[in-house]
Amino acid sequence: MANKDTTDPARMEKIVSLCKRRGFIFQAGELYGGLNGCWDYGPLGAELKRNLKDYWWRKTVQERDDVLGMDGAILTMEQVLVSSGHVGGFSDPMVDCKTCKARFRADNLETSPCKEKPSVCAGQSPKCELTEPRDFNLMLQTNFGATGDQIAYLRPETAQSIFCQYKNVLDSNRVKIPFGIAQIGKAFRNEINPRNFTFRSREFEQMEIEYFCHPDDGMRLTDEWLEERLKFYGEIGIPREKLHILDVPDGERAFYSKKTYDIEYEFPFGIQELEGVAYRTNYDLGVHEKGAGKSLVYFDEETKEKYLPHVVEPSAGCDRTVLALLCEAFDEETLTDEKGKEDVRTVLRFVPRMAPIKVGIFPLLKKNEEQVRICRSIQKSLQPWMTVFYDDGGAVGRRYRRQDEVGTPFCVTVDFDTLGENGDALKDTVTVRHRDSMEQERIAIDALPPWLLERVR
Numbered sequence: 020m021a022n023k024d025t026t027d028p029a030r031m032e033k034i035v036s037l038c039k040r041r042g043f044i045f046q047a048g049e050l051y052g053g054l055n056g057c058w059d060y061g062p063l064g065a066e067l068k069r070n071l072k073d074y075w076w077r078k079t080v081q082e083r084d085d086v087l088g089m090d091g092a093i094l095t096m097e098q099v100l101v102s103s104g105h106v107g108g109f110s111d112p113m114v115d116c117k118t119c120k121a122r123f124r125a126d127n128l129e130t131s132p133c134k135e136k137p138s139v140c141a142g143q144s145p146k147c148e149l150t151e152p153r154d155f156n157l158m159l160q161t162n163f164g165a166t167g168d169q170i171a172y173l174r175p176e177t178a179q180s181i182f183c184q185y186k187n188v189l190d191s192n193r194v195k196i197p198f199g200i201a202q203i204g205k206a207f208r209n210e211i212n213p214r215n216f217t218f219r220s221r222e223f224e225q226m227e228i229e230y231f232c233h234p235d236d237g238m239r240l241t242d243e244w245l246e247e248r249l250k251f252y253g254e255i256g257i258p259r260e261k262l263h264i265l266d267v268p269d270g271e272r273a274f275y276s277k278k279t280y281d282i283e284y285e286f287p288f289g290i291q292e293l294e295g296v297a298y299r300t301n302y303d304l305g306v307h308e309k310g311a312g313k314s315l316v317y318f319d320e321e322t323k324e325k326y327l328p329h330v331v332e333p334s335a336g337c338d339r340t341v342l343a344l345l346c347e348a349f350d351e352e353t354l355t356d357e358k359g360k361e362d363v364r365t366v367l368r369f370v371p372r373m374a375p376i377k378v379g380i381f382p383l384l385k386k387n388e389e390q391v392r393i394c395r396s397i398q399k400s401l402q403p404w405m406t407v408f409y410d411d412g413g414a415v416g417r418r419y420r421r422q423d424e425v426g427t428p429f430c431v432t433v434d435f436d437t438l439g440e441n442g443d444a445l446k447d448t449v450t451v452r453h454r455d456s457m458e459q460e461r462i463a464i465d466a467l468p469p470w471l472l473e474r475v476r
Contacts, residue, residue, distance in 0.1 A: 031287035034349050035216055037365070041425050043067065043345070043375075044217060056213030056221035058338075063425055066375035066406055068224075068341050071255065072203050074372060075226050075335070078251060079201050086199040086228060087192055091180025093205055094161070094171045102310030103179050103303070105158060105172075112152040116141065131212060157208045159221075173207035178332065181229045182303045185328075186315055196317055196328055197240070199230035203337065215288045217338045224337035231317075231328040234301070240331045241278050241298040248282060248294060248333050255340075256370035257347050261285045262293075275302035284343045293343060294335035301327040344373055348426055367426030368455055371475040377405040378471060379422040379430040385411035390433045393464070397431060397449070400468060405475055419452060428454045429471065436461075 038044040042061035046053040060068055080088045100106045115121070119134040121141070128141045136144045159173040174180065181200045188200055203226050213219050232240050245264070253259055265281040272279045278298040283290045304327050308315040318325050348367040355361050371377065380398050382390035394409060401407045408427065410418045415432060422430055432450040439446030448461045451470075462470055 026289050027287040030349070031216070031346075033351075034287070034345055037349070037367075037424070038064070038216075038345065056210055056219075058217050058220060058222075063375040064341070067344065067369075067373065068337065070373050070375070071340055071344065072224075072226065072337060074255060075251070075337075076201070076203065078254070079226075079228060083199075085194075085197060086201050086230075087188060087194065088201050089181065089184060089188065091174075091177060091184065091202060091204060093174055093207075094163075095174040095179060097170045097172065098310065099179055099183060099307075100158070100172055100175075102306045103182075104306065105175055105179075114142075114152050115150045117148040117150065118146050131214075157210070159207045159209055174205075175208055176206050176334075177202045177204045177225045177227050178229060178303070178334070181227070182307050182330075185229070185231065185304065186313075189317070196319070197230065197232040197236065199228045201226075201228045203227075215286070215291075217342050218286070218288070218291065220338060223339075226335045226337050226340075228333045229303075230331040230333075232331060234326060234329045237298045237300065237329045237331060238278060241280070241296060244331055244333045245280050245282075245296045248296060248335070252282070252293075254370075255344065255373055256368075257284065257340075257343055261347065263290055265292075273297070273299075275299055284346075286343065286346055291339075292336075293339050294333065296331070296333045299330045299332055301329045303330055304328060344369065364420065364423060366423040366454065369426040369428070371428040374426045374428050374475070375406065376408045376422070376425060376427040377401075377429065377475045378407045379418065379427045380407055380409045381415055381418050381430060381432045382411050383415060383432055383434040389438055393433045393437060394431075397433070397464065397467065401471065404468065404472060419457075423454055426454070428475070430454075431467065437464075 041063060043064035045059045045061055047057035047059050048054040076088065080086050097106065114128075116134070121134040131141045133139050133141050133144045133147060135146060141147065142149050158175050161171055161173065163169050163171060181202055185200065188194070189198075204224065205222060206225050207222050210219055210221050213221055228244075230240060230244065249259065249262065252262060261284055263283040263285070265283055267276075267279040267281060276297050277300050280296045281292045282294040282296070284293045304315045308327070315327060316325050317328050345367070348369045350366050350368055352364045352366060353361055354364055378401060380394050380401075382394045384390060391411065394411075398407055398409050408422070410421070412418070419430055430452040432452065434450060435441060436445035437447065437449055445461055447465070448463050449467065450459050451462050451467075452459045
């Protein structure tokens with residue numbers, strides 16, 4: 020069992036540096052000094068995140084008969100969050116340091132470095148003078164309407180819009196319980212102390228399922244969804260041995276939860292939560308039924324039974340999963356050439372379905388018009404199916420390395436053999452180079468699209 024407190028700050032620093040250098044993630048508003056706790060995804064980061072969301076949707080909604088999708092509004096009515104308990108109850112304990120004026124979560128002091136002396140935790144320096152903890156509301160409020168007197172909130176989670184629309188989805192789609200509603204969307208929390216790169220942010224994206232079921236099935240379905248989610252992480256390149264399952268004990272679960280599993284990952288800054296799988300009972304539908312004064316009871320046509328459905332909620336952090344993919348993929352490999360000279364190859368070992376760029380396409384010589392023409396033709400044939408990148412700058416070896424650094428699993432090179440200048444045996448074939456092994460093979464141009472599609476899906 021890995022130590023929860025084991026960290027590798029040097030590795031994390033390299034990952035953060037690569038993310039900026041190669042256009043994965045930038046600090047929001049960096050031109051003006053940066054907005055703390057908010058991040059912009061650059062071209063490669065946007066592709067990586069889109070690949071993750073698309074695959075999650077495909078496995079969660081598209082390939083299942085019992086889960087439907089929705090896309091709820093970000094602005095949330097005050098009454099909704101009053102009923103859910105967020106207004107007046109969604110807060111973290113906060114302390115101030117009178118010496119350095121920094122603010123910290125009172126329940127996370129052991130992981131928060133002191134601003135004046137980063138080698139120790141907040142409160143451990145002789146100069147630290149912390150205030151008594153007080154509640155800090157995490158929700159971001161806004162006012163709108165012609166007079167500005169209407170109050171709404173940027174949603175603190177995506178779940179509440181699903182609960183509010185449960186009855187509409189049920190009635191309009193002719194579904195029966197058990198069934199789920201899935202959603203991917205932004206949520207906002209005014210975190211006291213955003214930290215660990217994109218892990219804890221004020222604006223973030225969630226991938227959530229609310230699975231409605233009979234009260235007798237909740238515990239069983241919680242275990243089943245846990246296994247489904249573990250399988251998903253393996254399919255996107257996060258191995259089972261790097262994941263830890265925390266069965267949250269009674270005293271630490273949310274009061275409405277009958278069972279909660281936290282799926283945790285071994286980040287370079289310690290083992291931290293990626294996703295929660297919670298059995299929320301009928302708490303959510305119950306409070307909204309009471310708050311709205313409208314029945315949300317389900318009638319089973321077959322058994323003639325009436326009941327308020329219970330809910331199992333697998334809730335994953337999209338940004339946290341992207342960060343886990345980057346951390347898991349990052350590798351530095353020492354290579355030795357035929358002269359004994361060592362060189363370090365930086366490579367992101369994404370599984371192909373997650374890689375931002377699937378294929379790099381190179382002419383051996385950019386001055387050879389026929390090689391360039393064939394490369395551009397291959398590029399056009401692949402673009403409807405996957406993200407590709409054409410590159411003719413510098414030696415082929417350097418181009419390979421540039422693609423290794425951003426995780427491109429395959430590189431296609433058009434050379435003189437492709438043109439048939441060395442005989443007809445290899446004419447109309449290309450060299451395909453594999454990122455991880457660096458091995459190469461020849462594949463016919465016509466066979467390239469199906470060959471690649473089989474490997475990047």
